Amino acid sequence: MQSSGILTLNSPCLAIKDLTLAYGDLVIQQNLNFTINRSDIFIIMGASGCGKSTLLMSLIGLMKPTKGDVLYGEESLWQAEPEARQQLLRRTGVLFQSGALLSSMTLFENVALPITEHTQLNAERTRQLVAYKLALVGLSGFEDYYPNELSGGMQKRAGLARAMALDPDILFFDEPSAGLDPVSAKLLDDLIRSLRDHLGATIVMVTHELASIFAIGNNSVFLDTETKTMIATGSPKQLLAESKDPKVIRFLTRDNTDNSQTEKPKIQQGKPYEQTR
Amino acid sequence: MTDQVPCALNFTQKDNTLEAAFVGDWVLETKVAVPTIETIFAQLGDRKNIKKLVFSTKELGRWDSLLMIELISLINFTKKQDVSVDMTSLPEVIQGLLNLVYAVPEPSGVSHKKAHTSWIAFIGNAGLDLYKDAQAFIIFIGEIALSLLGLVRKNTSFRLVDFWLNIQESGPSALPIISLISLLVGLILAFVGAVQLTLFGAEIYIADMVGLGMSRDMGGLMAAVIMTGRTGSAYAAQLGTMQVNSEIDALKTMGFEPISFLVLPRLLALICMMPLLCIYADLVGIIGGALVSVSFFDISLTQYLDRTADAIHLKDLTMGVAKCFVYGVMIALSGCLRGMQCGRSASAVGDAATSAVVTGILFIVVSDSVMTLICNRLGF
Numbered sequence: 343m344q345s346s347g348i349l350t351l352n353s354p355c356l357a358i359k360d361l362t363l364a365y366g367d368l369v370i371q372q373n374l375n376f377t378i379n380r381s382d383i384f385i386i387m388g389a390s391g392c393g394k395s396t397l398l399m400s401l402i403g404l405m406k407p408t409k410g411d412v413l414y415g416e417e418s419l420w421q422a423e424p425e426a427r428q429q430l431l432r433r434t435g436v437l438f439q440s441g442a443l444l445s446s447m448t449l450f451e452n453v454a455l456p457i458t459e460h461t462q463l464n465a466e467r468t469r470q471l472v473a474y475k476l477a478l479v480g481l482s483g484f485e486d487y488y489p490n491e492l493s494g495g496m497q498k499r500a501g502l503a504r505a506m507a508l509d510p511d512i513l514f515f516d517e518p519s520a521g522l523d524p525v526s527a528k529l530l531d532d533l534i535r536s537l538r539d540h541l542g543a544t545i546v547m548v549t550h551e552l553a554s555i556f557a558i559g560n561n562s563v564f565l566d567t568e569t570k571t572m573i574a575t576g577s578p579k580q581l582l583a584e585s586k587d588p589k590v591i592r593f594l595t596r597d598n599t600d601n602s603q604t605e606k607p608k609i610q611q612g613k614p615y616e617q618t619r
Numbered sequence: 620m621t622d623q624v625p626c627a628l629n630f631t632q633k634d635n636t637l638e639a640a641f642v643g644d645w646v647l648e649t650k651v652a653v654p655t656i657e658t659i660f661a662q663l664g665d666r667k668n669i670k671k672l673v674f675s676t677k678e679l680g681r682w683d684s685l686l687m688i689e690l691i692s693l694i695n696f697t698k699k700q701d702v703s704v705d706m707t708s709l710p711e712v713i714q715g716l717l718n719l720v721y722a723v724p725e726p727s728g729v730s731h732k733k734a735h736t737s738w739i740a741f742i743g744n745a746g747l748d749l750y751k752d753a754q755a756f757i758i759f760i761g762e763i764a765l766s767l768l769g770l771v772r773k774n775t776s777f778r779l780v781d782f783w784l785n786i787q788e789s790g791p792s793a794l795p796i797i798s799l800i801s802l803l804v805g806l807i808l809a810f811v812g813a814v815q816l817t818l819f820g821a822e823i824y825i826a827d828m829v830g831l832g833m834s835r836d837m838g839g840l841m842a843a844v845i846m847t848g849r850t851g852s853a854y855a856a857q858l859g860t861m862q863v864n865s866e867i868d869a870l871k872t873m874g875f876e877p878i879s880f881l882v883l884p885r886l887l888a889l890i891c892m893m894p895l896l897c898i899y900a901d902l903v904g905i906i907g908g909a910l911v912s913v914s915f916f917d918i919s920l921t922q923y924l925d926r927t928a929d930a931i932h933l934k935d936l937t938m939g940v941a942k943c944f945v946y947g948v949m950i951a952l953s954g955c956l957r958g959m960q961c962g963r964s965a966s967a968v969g970d971a972a973t974s975a976v977v978t979g980i981l982f983i984v985v986s987d988s989v990m991t992l993i994c995n996r997l998g999f
Contacts, residue, residue, distance in 0.1 A: 445964030461647055470688040471647075477691075478716070480723035490964045509647070509683045533719075540715040 354415075355380040355512060355544045356401070361410035363396050370396050373571050374410070376563050383538055383545040383558050385578060388565035389593065394548045395516060397565070401546065402514055403431045414512075432460065435505030436514045440521075441497035443489040449476065449500050450485035456507045475503040479533065495526040499533070506537070513537075515547040519554050527551065531558050552596060556582075564590050624680050626653060628689070635668055637702075639693065640675040645686035653685065672697050673708040687716060759956045763886065766879035776870075776880040785888035789850045793896060796849065797842055801833075801900040804841050805907020808832050813916060822916045826926035829908030834935045836942075838901035839893075840987060843946035846893065847979035851954035854885050855975035858958025859968040867959070877959070886951040893947030894940040901939060934999055942990050946983050953978035 356378040363370045370393035378384045386394050399405040401412055403419060412419040414430045422430065443452050453472045457463060463471065476482055479499040489497055498518065505513055518534065519527035535558045538545050549555060555562070555578045562581065564574040566589060574581055574590045582594045591597070624643040631638045645653075672693075679686075690713070694704050706714055736744070769775040812828040858881060861867050867877050905927060912918040957975040961967050 446966035463647065467653075467685075467688065470692060471684055474684060474688045474691060474720065477720040477723075480719075482720075482723065483725035488964075490962070536715060536719060540712050540719070542712075 354378070355382075356546070357413040358401075359411050359413060361397075361400065361412065362408045363393060363400055363405070364408045369408075369570055371565055371570055371572075372409075374563075374565075376572065376575055378544060378546060379561065380544055381538065381542055382561045383535065383547065385555050385559035385562035386546065386548045386565065387550055387555060387562055387578075387593070389567055390550070392565045392567040393570075394550075394565060398514060398516055398546075398548050402434060402436050403427055432508065433511045434514060435508070435510035435512075437498070437501045437505045437516065437518060439516045441489065441494075441501035443497060443501055443504065445489050448486050448488055449481065449492075449503075452489070452500065453504045453507050456504065460508060471507075472503075475506055476500070478506070478537070479503045495522050495530070498522070498530065502533070506541075506543075509541070510543060512544045512546060515545065515549070517549055517551075518547065519549065519551045524553070527554065528557075534558060550593075552594065555594075564593070623649060625649070626685075632669065635670040637669045637672050638675055639672060640678065641682075641686065642678040644680040645682040645689070647683055647685045649685065653689065669700075669702055671703050671705060673705045675708065676710055676713075687713070687720075690717070691720060755960065756952075756956060759952070759959070762878045763882060763952075766876060766883055769876070769879055770883065775883075776875040777883050778880065781880075781884040782888055785884050786892060788853075789846065789885075789889050790892040790895065793846060793849055793892075794899070796845055797896055797900055798903050800841055800845055801838060801903040802907040802910075804837055805829055805833060805904035806911055808837065808904070809908040809911035813911065817916070822912070822918060823922060823926055825908060825912050825916065825918070826923045827930040830905055830927040830931045831935060833901045833904035833908075834931050834939045836939065836987070836991070838904050839897040839939045839943040839946065840983070841904075842893065842896045842900040842943060843950065843983045844980060846889070846896070846946075847950050847953075847976055847983065850889060851950040851975050851979040852972040854951065854954030855958040855961070855971040856968055858882075858955060859961030859971040862959070862961045863963050863965070863968060882951075882955040882959070885955055886948070889951040890944060890947040893943045893950075897940050897943035898936070901936070938994055938999055942987065945986050945990065949982035949986060950979045953982060 354377040358374050358376050358378075361374040362372040363374075364372075374397070386397060388394050396405065400407045401419075406420060411421060414433070417426075417430060419427060419430055443449070444455070447455070450469075450472055453475055454468055457468050457471055472485065473482065476484060479502050481496060481499055481503065484492070484496070484500070489500065492500065502518075515534070518530055522530060531554050534545060534547075537543065547554075547559070559578045562574075562576065562578050563572050564581070565571070566573045573587055574585055576584075578594065581590055585591055585594075623646070626641070626643040626645045626649055629640040629642060631640070674690075690709075694717075697704055706717060709717070766775065766777075770777050808829045809825050812825050813822060816822055816824050816828075858867070861881070867881070870877055870880055909920060909923050909927075912923050913920050954975045957971040957978065961971040
């Protein structure tokens with residue numbers, strides 16, 4: 343619950359301890375160790391297919407890690423009994439990549455779903471609460487719309503309203519700006535940042551959108567595909583300025599030239615382009 | 620969790636200014652009754668003179684969305700009364716949230732609650748829907764006819780590999796469930812018939828009954844009903860999901876004709892497989908009848924098979940197989956049509972599958988009745 347009392351910065355909110363993720367024998371990421379502080383906007387970044395979304399799944403209780411644990415404050419997520427785990431996860435909200443709104447329900451019903459299931463609020467107060475959450479994301483008046491009647495950006499904002507329905511301490515975002523135009527993506531970033539500022543919630547975001555990473559991220563972890571572990575942590579701007587790791591620099595500068603390992607595709611001289619197709 | 624201080628809202632009036640003081644913990648899980656703003660405000664005497672509303676949050680404890688929704692209703696209420704609201708008296712964080720809430724005003728005309736329709740309009744709409752449905756079905760048949768023409772002219776997106784895949788899906792993969800159901804239907808027919816036939820000491824005619832019943836009607840009908848549930852619904856769900864994922868649009872842009880690429884292989888595979896499944900179902904049903912006759916009634920296997928061979932003529936078998944050919948067309952048509960008509964959401968896929976099964980079974984039963992009537996008139 344947000345309240346003026348617990349808004350102390352730099353206290354750990356989420357700790358990842360010695361985490362190894364694997365599908366069967368296929369190891370995705372191993373030996374992950376990092377902490378996420380309260381009120382951070384924490385970015386999980388890395389190349390496509392490096393296991394960012396898999397890591398997110400293990401943070402929100404959807405995929406059990408092969409080894410290691412996730413600590414919410416002091417409490418373990420994966421050592422806990424299923425009911426206790428559900429209780430811990432009640433403090434989180436998740437915005438999935440495509441919004442993941444239930445298509446058979448209106449926006450009102452979507453946002454009201456967690457409220458009616460998990461609280462004893464009466465109908466009038468639920469209505470007010472849903473209207474407030476939708477207003478926060480700029481969707482006042484859209485209560486009676488079905489998700490497929492809305493644009494992609496609006497669906498995402500409605501998903502955010504649903505994720506925030508129960509005033510979570512931690513909000514998880516899976517590629518929030520994917521599929522949005524730069525202006526909508528910027529608006530969503532601004533919204534995320536002002537929600538963090540005003541609600542004091544911790545934000546954990548999986549993304550490879552450089553603009554968002556630099557604009558709102560104040561801490562991050564960089565996952566690598568080849569070594570299957572994290573190779574850098576810290577604020578994205580600081581990483582760009584100080585990191586020595588060529589992979590991190592390449593990612594953060596959108597530079598695809600790599601002189602050390604792979605060869606650049608060479609265009610054979612003397613052959614016209616048409617023939618090489 | 621620490622003890623909660625009950626929430627309260629106190630009003631004090633100074634000249635033209637009304638001060639609203641929020642006291643205690645304003646959290647959603649509060650146990651005490653939250654004061655409703657309208658009633659408190661209505662009880663205030665001398666409301667006419669109030670021109671300005673300020674807030675005091677000195678004694679405010681913990682708070683969450685509950686405080687926000689109360690604040691919003693208070694502000695909305697006072698705005699209607701021509702009272703100005705001084706937001707700056709609120710903490711910065713709350714001001715920020717309120718700014719977000721009021722940043723995007725509700726667009727006018729955006730609300731679209733469904734208007735209540737009278738039952739006459741409801742019937743009218745249902746009639747119109749039926750008309751549109753029939754129209755879509757006829758157009759669909761026309762499109763299939765055109766793409767069949769393309770297939771004959773070898774000018775088509777039809778791929779043989781898809782056809783074989785669907786043969787596998789709708790034929791051999793369906794054998795276990797067809798075996799089980801047909802065997803049981805054979806058993807049931809034998810038992811039901813035996814109860815009557817033993818009255819006349821005519822148990823031997825169980826063979827006639829099961830043989831004719833299975834081959835003329837029941838074998839094909841049961842196979843068709845199973846295939847509607849198994850394959851017709853799968854067709855609708857597959858094509859519907861492809862519609863949701865824009866896969867069908869992608870095929871169109873790549874120059875594939877969705878009807879000949881997706882519908883024809885399914886339709887042709889089912890038309891090829893249904894008669895074979897029918898013959899198989901007939902056979903298994905007869906075995907079921909034999910099981911009952913041999914184990915419960917005094918009939919030897921040879922007698923039973925002899926009787927069956929005498930009873931069933933080629934025309935009975937052909938009739939069953941011909942009917943099954945028609946069922947195959949019906950099942951594939953209803954499955955594919957509903958799939959292609961599918962909307963673009965998860966619930967639409969479910970609706971498509973349901974509707975495919977309902978339409979399929981309706982078509983099967985209606986066409987069975989018509990064909991039985993025709994055969995009867997023609998003396999088959």
